[in-house]
Amino acid sequence: MDGGGAKLRVLAALWAATCVAALVATPASAQSPPAGTPKILLAFDASGSMAADDGAGTPKIEAAQDAAVDLLGSLPPSTQVGLRVFGGTKPSRPIGPACRDSSLVLPIGPLDRAQAEQQIRSFKAKGRTPIAYALEHAAGDLGTSGPRTIILVSDGKDTCQPPSPCQVAQRIAKGGVEMRIQAIGFNVDQEARRELKCIAQAGGGVYTDADNAQTLKEQLRVLSTRALRQYVPKGKPVRGGPSARQATAIAPGRYLDGMLPDSERWYAVELRRGETLKASASWIPPRRDIADHAQLARGSLDIVTPSFVIPDRQNSSSGGYVFERRGFVSGFGAVSRPIGVGGQADADQPFSQPGRYYIKLALKDSSSKDLFNATGGQPYPVELAVEVLGRHGGTPGPTKGPQPKAPSGPTPAGVASPNEPPATALLILIGGGLAALGFAGGAALRRRRAS
Amino acid sequence: MRRALGTLAVAAALALPAPALAQSATAKPVVGGGSFNTARLLGPGTYSDTVAAGETVYWKVRLAKGQVLRVKATVDTSQIQTDPLADGYDRGLANLNYFLDIFSPLREQLSEESGGAYDEASARLEGSPDAGAKAGTATGPRVLGFEQILATDYNEDKFPAPGEWYVSLNAADSATFPADVPAELPVELDVEVLGQPQASSADFAKALPGPQKQQPASPDTSSGPERLFATADQPADPSLTLALVAVIALVGGLALGALAIVVLGLGRRRT
Numbered sequence: 001m002d003g004g005g006a007k008l009r010v011l012a013a014l015w016a017a018t019c020v021a022a023l024v025a026t027p028a029s030a031q032s033p034p035a036g037t038p039k040i041l042l043a044f045d046a047s048g049s050m051a052a053d054d055g056a057g058t059p060k061i062e063a064a065q066d067a068a069v070d071l072l073g074s075l076p077p078s079t080q081v082g083l084r085v086f087g088g089t090k091p092s093r094p095i096g097p098a099c100r101d102s103s104l105v106l107p108i109g110p111l112d113r114a115q116a117e118q119q120i121r122s123f124k125a126k127g128r129t130p131i132a133y134a135l136e137h138a139a140g141d142l143g144t145s146g147p148r149t150i151i152l153v154s155d156g157k158d159t160c161q162p163p164s165p166c167q168v169a170q171r172i173a174k175g176g177v178e179m180r181i182q183a184i185g186f187n188v189d190q191e192a193r194r195e196l197k198c199i200a201q202a203g204g205g206v207y208t209d210a211d212n213a214q215t216l217k218e219q220l221r222v223l224s225t226r227a228l229r230q231y232v233p234k235g236k237p238v239r240g241g242p243s244a245r246q247a248t249a250i251a252p253g254r255y256l257d258g259m260l261p262d263s264e265r266w267y268a269v270e271l272r273r274g275e276t277l278k279a280s281a282s283w284i285p286p287r288r289d290i291a292d293h294a295q296l297a298r299g300s301l302d303i304v305t306p307s308f309v310i311p312d313r314q315n316s317s318s319g320g321y322v323f324e325r326r327g328f329v330s331g332f333g334a335v336s337r338p339i340g341v342g343g344q345a346d347a348d349q350p351f352s353q354p355g356r357y358y359i360k361l362a363l364k365d366s367s368s369k370d371l372f373n374a375t376g377g378q379p380y381p382v383e384l385a386v387e388v389l390g391r392h393g394g395t396p397g398p399t400k401g402p403q404p405k406a407p408s409g410p411t412p413a414g415v416a417s418p419n420e421p422p423a424t425a426l427l428i429l430i431g432g433g434l435a436a437l438g439f440a441g442g443a444a445l446r447r448r449r450a451s
Numbered sequence: 452m453r454r455a456l457g458t459l460a461v462a463a464a465l466a467l468p469a470p471a472l473a474q475s476a477t478a479k480p481v482v483g484g485g486s487f488n489t490a491r492l493l494g495p496g497t498y499s500d501t502v503a504a505g506e507t508v509y510w511k512v513r514l515a516k517g518q519v520l521r522v523k524a525t526v527d528t529s530q531i532q533t534d535p536l537a538d539g540y541d542r543g544l545a546n547l548n549y550f551l552d553i554f555s556p557l558r559e560q561l562s563e564e565s566g567g568a569y570d571e572a573s574a575r576l577e578g579s580p581d582a583g584a585k586a587g588t589a590t591g592p593r594v595l596g597f598e599q600i601l602a603t604d605y606n607e608d609k610f611p612a613p614g615e616w617y618v619s620l621n622a623a624d625s626a627t628f629p630a631d632v633p634a635e636l637p638v639e640l641d642v643e644v645l646g647q648p649q650a651s652s653a654d655f656a657k658a659l660p661g662p663q664k665q666q667p668a669s670p671d672t673s674s675g676p677e678r679l680f681a682t683a684d685q686p687a688d689p690s691l692t693l694a695l696v697a698v699i700a701l702v703g704g705l706a707l708g709a710l711a712i713v714v715l716g717l718g719r720r721r722t
Contacts, residue, residue, distance in 0.1 A: 176630075177631075177633045205635050226503075229484055231507070232485065234486070274657050276597075276601060279557075288505055289629075292625075314606055318559060325550070326626075327505040327506055327507050327624075328507050328621045330563075333558055333559035335557065335610050338659060341656050342659035345661055346662070
């Protein structure tokens with residue numbers, strides 16, 4: 001054997017190992033946030049007045065920094081949040097540069113807490129208070145789509161007018177209801193309070209006083225929670241099968257699937273005697289104007305027996321219009337009867353037999369395909385909650401009951417499915433890798449003996 | 452001149468009357484969630500929150516058998532300009548519709564019950580445009596025990612069972628009157644839970660009698676092992692088949708590797 005061959009074998013083994021590592025790493029790779037994910041931009045005052053005492057012996061700038069760090073520590077890591085400061089780097093004169101002193105110290109994106117804290121602690125109190133200038137840039141930082149909130153924290157009024165920050169807020173708010181400006185006055189006087197109230201009102205938000213560091217922390221949390229209260233679909237990604245016989249087996253828990261109009265999704269749940277299946281589903285409009293286009297779209301949720309029968313039983317099926325009003329998400333629910341006991345003990349009853357029951361979701365478009373056209377053929381997120389009453393006290397949990405199995409069919413774009421673990425491909429690759437290593441080892445042995 | 456007009460407009464906005472809804476001194480500030488998943492749990496009491504134009508806010512209340520949920524919502528609309536000729540008028544905001552809805556633990560809108568039995572579980576908030584507030588009350592049905600719904604001839608198509616009931620407040624604009632500017636409005640929520648709680652558990656079914664004799668057909672598949680291959684009446688589970696292929700590949704690869712070591716090593720010895 002020559003050295004080139006040995007190198008090739010080593011490379012082959014390394015290739016196999018790399019493939020394995022890549023497969024293992026794939027599920028953990030970062031994903032872009034779903035459309036409609038709310039974004040928050042904190043706009044913090046770092047003007048010279050923030051160096052003053054907050055009344056408790058701490059400079060206001062430090063109290064504000066503490067509050068920001070506290071807030072970021074409480075937000076989910078996936079939150080899209082950024083931080084812009086105004087003032088902080090230029091002296092009050094000359095006025096020109098001082099009134100353009102605003103920088104985005106933390107660009108909007110998922111939280112990196114360590115980096116965020118470092119950035120937050122880095123700015124000092126200095127210079128003027130260019131609120132209007134900062135607001136204009138903050139609006140630009142947030143982009144033009146999706147729910148967006150600016151949370152403005154200041155201890156004084158804009159010292160760079162014109163333009164009036166209130167008028168700037170009005171102009172920013174004309175972008176629609178998805179953009180709001182909230183304002184917190186931190187130890188402010190009457191004049192500053194009046195201006196900040198005007199900004200909040202013009203920006204479609206609310207004004208709040210924070211007289212001390214603790215209140216500032218609390219108000220930041222309240223406003224952030226409100227900023228985040230959009231209907232963001234949640235659940236373990238799953239893909240239901242296209243028919244009963246290709247249903248995806250699931251355990252009790254909360255799931256998120258994506259459905260095209262005029263399609264069905266099927267899931268299977270194993271039920272034992274005495275257990276009761278409970279399921280609810282909500283279709284989430286990806287845009288708030290979907291209700292304008294698709295009022296005739298209907299959804300349905302059915303529990304189907306092991307014999308593939310949809311029982312004519314009250315509340316084991318439900319259906320109706322899915323997008324009735326703007327900004328509103330309704331729900332559909334279905335419940336079986338206790339399997340094989342009581343009134344369902346007789347064999348001719350629909351819920352008499354333990355075994356594999358099915359949950360069927362259907363999304364029906366209007367005859368003019370309004371639902372399909374509204375998104376250009378993108379799937380609609382649907383949340384599915386499944387509970388089995390009478391199983392271990394009825395507490396739902398994805399770890400109980402049968403484990404999810406690999407679904408059939410491709411995964412829709414943007415919805416990763418943990419039910420498609422890399423285990424199968426991984427084992428095949430490991431097998432191949434072991435074979436390759438065997439060949440390489442054998443060849444190396446042969447070469448050593450030859451020498 | 453334009454700046455002066457702008458200043459006047461701002462001054463006019465600030466001169467709007469104080470909120471018509473005087474926040475109750477006992478109202479506890481809360482922040483509702485943006486979805487069923489993030490609904491804030493409330494008990495009986497009075498709460499203050501906000502709702503934004505185009506938004507739905509969710510709360511939830513835990514109810515037991517025998518109890519009735521009654522919720523009154525009052526939205527302070529005083530900051531919304533209702534005079535079409537006045538500065539700051541936005542027809543979308545002026546025409547917002549406010550809906551208060553109660554949902555069962557199955558997240559189903561109870562007022563959608565086909566027989567109309569639970570119509571009072573939803574309310575449209577009413578109030579004169581110039582009154583500065585709109586209010587409405589939604590009342591859910593009495594909570595039934597699991598045994599009353601699941602083991603009887605209960606005949607409604609909703610599930611008023613014990614558990615967490617959801618309440619939502621929706622400030623809806625429309626395609627006809629889209630809201631072009633944002634607004635966040637104060638809300639006061641009065642939550643009442645009427646009636647004495649009674650015990651009820653979904654485990655009641657354990658005490659129900661099973662079949663009198665063994666069923667000859669359809670074996671209980673939940674307790675038996677999964678089948679790897681299809682039979683006439685049940686398709687194979689594709690994931691199990693794939694797993695089998697994977698295991699075979701793994702073992703095969705291992706065997707092949709071992710074989711390679713043996714063959715290549717022996718080959719050298721023979722030479």
